[in-house]
Amino acid sequence: MSVTTRVGRRSLGRRGRPVTVSVATTLLAGFVLAGCADGQGSPESDQIVLAESQELGQFNPMLGYGQSGVSPIYDGLLVPAADGDDRIPDLVPALAASKPERVAPRTWRMPLKDGVTFSDGSAFDSADVVATYRAAVDPKVASSISTDFAPIVTVESDGPQAIRLTMNTDADPSPYLLLGIVPSEKVETVPAARWALNTEPVGTGPYRLESLDPDQAVLVARDDRPEPPALRKIVYTHVSEDNSRAQRVQAGEADGASLPPRLADGFVDRPGVDVAVVASADWRGVSLPSENAFTADPSARLAMNVGVDRSAIVDDVLVGKGEPASTPIAKVYGDAYDSDAQFAYNRSRAASILDDAGWRPGPDGVRVRDGVRASFVLLYNAEDTLRRDLAVAFAASMKRIGVEVLTRGTSWDEIVTKMDTAGVLLGGGATPYSIDAQVYDALHTRVPGSSPYSNPGNFTAPGLDELLDAARESAAGPENDERYRRIQQVYAARPSQVFLAFVHHAYVARSVGWSHDAPILEPHSHGVTWGPWWNLPSWTPTS
Numbered sequence: 001m002s003v004t005t006r007v008g009r010r011s012l013g014r015r016g017r018p019v020t021v022s023v024a025t026t027l028l029a030g031f032v033l034a035g036c037a038d039g040q041g042s043p044e045s046d047q048i049v050l051a052e053s054q055e056l057g058q059f060n061p062m063l064g065y066g067q068s069g070v071s072p073i074y075d076g077l078l079v080p081a082a083d084g085d086d087r088i089p090d091l092v093p094a095l096a097a098s099k100p101e102r103v104a105p106r107t108w109r110m111p112l113k114d115g116v117t118f119s120d121g122s123a124f125d126s127a128d129v130v131a132t133y134r135a136a137v138d139p140k141v142a143s144s145i146s147t148d149f150a151p152i153v154t155v156e157s158d159g160p161q162a163i164r165l166t167m168n169t170d171a172d173p174s175p176y177l178l179l180g181i182v183p184s185e186k187v188e189t190v191p192a193a194r195w196a197l198n199t200e201p202v203g204t205g206p207y208r209l210e211s212l213d214p215d216q217a218v219l220v221a222r223d224d225r226p227e228p229p230a231l232r233k234i235v236y237t238h239v240s241e242d243n244s245r246a247q248r249v250q251a252g253e254a255d256g257a258s259l260p261p262r263l264a265d266g267f268v269d270r271p272g273v274d275v276a277v278v279a280s281a282d283w284r285g286v287s288l289p290s291e292n293a294f295t296a297d298p299s300a301r302l303a304m305n306v307g308v309d310r311s312a313i314v315d316d317v318l319v320g321k322g323e324p325a326s327t328p329i330a331k332v333y334g335d336a337y338d339s340d341a342q343f344a345y346n347r348s349r350a351a352s353i354l355d356d357a358g359w360r361p362g363p364d365g366v367r368v369r370d371g372v373r374a375s376f377v378l379l380y381n382a383e384d385t386l387r388r389d390l391a392v393a394f395a396a397s398m399k400r401i402g403v404e405v406l407t408r409g410t411s412w413d414e415i416v417t418k419m420d421t422a423g424v425l426l427g428g429g430a431t432p433y434s435i436d437a438q439v440y441d442a443l444h445t446r447v448p449g450s451s452p453y454s455n456p457g458n459f460t461a462p463g464l465d466e467l468l469d470a471a472r473e474s475a476a477g478p479e480n481d482e483r484y485r486r487i488q489q490v491y492a493a494r495p496s497q498v499f500l501a502f503v504h505h506a507y508v509a510r511s512v513g514w515s516h517d518a519p520i521l522e523p524h525s526h527g528v529t530w531g532p533w534w535n536l537p538s539w540t541p542t543s
Contacts, residue, residue: 047233050528051245051257056217056238059201059209062135062143062192066180066203068431068523069094070534072219072234073119074180074203077110077129080433082520085279088332088433089520091174095124095181095204100165100173108165108173109158118183119201119208119222126157131184135192139449142191145179146449147441148431151472152176170475175434180205206537207234214238229537231514236528242385249273249508256509258527260386261321264506276507276532280522281332281432283325284390285499286378287424287456293372294403295423295457298494299357300374305343305495307350307401308394314501317389321504327488328428328442330502332521333435335481341488343495350401359402367402375404379418380425382409387425390500394425419456426453427503429524435484436472443491444468459496507531514539 059065059073069076069091077096080089093099095116100108116124133155135141152173153166167173183202188195201209206229207219219234237254239245246263248254250273267273288295288304295301310324323330326342354360359367359374367374378395380387388409395405405423415424431437441454445465467490471483505526517538522530 046231047235048231048255048533049235049237049253050533051239051248051254052236052528053240053242053245053258054238054527055240056214056236057199057212059199059217060192060195060197061132061180061182062141062145062195063198064145064430064525066529067145067148067178068433068525069178069180070529071180071203071205072207072529072536073201073205073209074182075205076179076181077112077177078174079178080520082518084518085521086332087521091178091433095129096177097161100177103164106153106167106170108167109162110165110177111162114161116204117224118204120183121224122183122185122202124181124183124204125160126163127160127184128181129163130155130157131187132179132181135182135187136179138189140189140191142193144192144451145430147447147451147454148437149176149179150440150447151436169436169473171436171472172476175431175437178431178433227537229539230541231536231539234536240383246508249510252510256507256528256531256533258505258507258531260389261317261319261504261506262389263385264321264508265319267508272510272512274509276509276519277321278505278507278519278522278526278531279332280503280505280524280526281328281330281429281438282427282503282505282522282524282526283328283330283429283499284387284425284427284501284503285325285497286391286394287419287426287453287497288459289376289419289421289423290457290459291420292376292422294359294369294374295376296459297357297359298459299353300359300403301459301495301497302493303350303353303357303359303401304398304403304498305492306346306353307403308343308397308498308500309345310343310500311345313390313393313397317386317393318501318503321506322501323504325499325502327491327499328439329435329484329488333438333484335478336435336484338485338488341485341492343492347401354402361402365399365402366404373404374402375406377406377408377418377422378425379415379422380407380409381412381415386503387427391425394498394500416452419452424453424456426456427524428453429502432521432523439484439487440468440472443487443496455496457496461490461494461496464490505531513542515542516540 066074069079075094078091079094081092082089097111100110103109136143137146151169158164210220211218215238217236221229221232245257314322358369362368380391391407398405445460467487474480517535
């Protein structure tokens with residue numbers, strides 16, 4: 001069974017064609033927008049109201065907004081393009097006039113489109129690209145995504161309408177060219193958290209910010225662009241709590257929301273509401289602290305990986321909306337994925353590994369070695385019910401092998417201060433269109449500027465750093481696929497953390513009246529910028 005989605009209007013950097021996609025990922029044929037009276041036929045309104053889980057007011061690419069090339073406000077040099085979520089998207093020109101061309105070893109040139117303007121009326125040129133990329137790695141800016149651009153050595157103007165890139169890798173630079181471009185005049189040499197762009201964004205995208213309040217942001221279509229979007233207004237309303245977002249959609253106060261899988265399932269077969277499930281390379285896993293005697297033991301980390309039933313977690317917690325994850329590399333990466341390097345659930349083997357390492361059951365069932373209990377605290381963001389449920393399920397698996405995991409919900413502000421002493425239920429996969437970016441920070445020994453969430457325990461198997469460095473420096477192809485398979489094998493012998501699952505993102509929407517592009521494979525960032533709404537300029541009324 002399949003659903004065909006008719007592609008709508010095109011705008012700068014967007015593309016599409018009629019597509020047929022498997023309903024294993026349920027596609028939405030269209031959405032009712034605010035003001036639709038009867039739920040049938042064409043929408044009566046050209047605006048949409050979306051319940052957003054993330055706080056509003058950080059519309060800044062330096063903070064990761066639109067990092068993967070998807071944003072209604074910003075365009076990158078390239079943009080992801082696919083007819084479904086079952087493959088890594090192609091990366092096609094957006095602000096660039098064509099794909100990067102190699103002009104010398106590790107040197108690339110890209111022409112830029114003429115006649116493009118920012119939402120403040122200023123003209124786009126190569127100086128804006130250079131300023132954006134320099135800011136992303138400037139220590140004074142303290143960008144939260146700076147390490148994602150480590151393979152880029154320089155970005156320089158080659159005249160007003162072209163840039164030249166120098167890389168430290170033989171690989172195609174395309175995955176690093178999705179970042180939203182900002183006007184050079186708006187770049188500040190202060191921490192990105194203090195930039196004016198956070199609340200006054202200026203981009204070349206199809207929409208501009210009209211108003212911003214703590215609980216609501218209103219974006220309107222730009223009429224100064226070729227083929228303005230048919231969907232004229234986007235209203236984001238901040239609703240942090242999962243159940244509250246579901247209630248907003250149920251009551252008709254919101255037209256769509258991202259929800260945890262179990263909550264989304266409650267909308268299946270509900271009249272007027274569709275459920276979309278979109279594949280992603282977004283993983284969830286447990287980081288392990290370096291200052292805990294149990295988790296610092298490589299045998300303990302191996303036992304925990306063998307002793308957790310990932311398939312049961314996918315079935316029970318994700319209600320089937322996901323895939324087991326042993327490493328950050330998913331099956332979607334094709335020949336780079338090693339099916340033999342995945343952890344098979346084996347509770348008796350996990351117990352034997354702990355026995356052999358001297359961790360023996362104590363009087364209360366918790367293992368002990370030299371007076372030290374096999375116990376650690378596992379923190380999760382208290383507002384995230386999915387992370388809570390994953391943490392509880394992981395703790396239950398560990399209890400069955402004699403490991404005590406004490407789960408506790410708290411804030412990210414506290415979590416970031418305790419990652420040396422407590423485990424954390426983390427998520428990752430912010431830039432999955434590059435396998436290097438998907439894997440490097442998650443598994444490599446920490447480097448200067450690393451995010452606090454990148455390999456927090458700083459555990460690394462012998463030889464793994466060298467393999468990761470070699471893979472980063474190499475061009476794609478069979479030889480590098482083999483290198484990535486070897487990375488998984490080395491990691492599996494001495495894991496640093498416990499990856500649990502790749503989460504398929506679930507969305508609900510009140511539907512009618514619009515056709516649009518199919519969803520694509522998603523990164524860690526999802527929310528209502530993604531899902532059925534990832535390419536809002538493609539939306540057209542069905543009649």
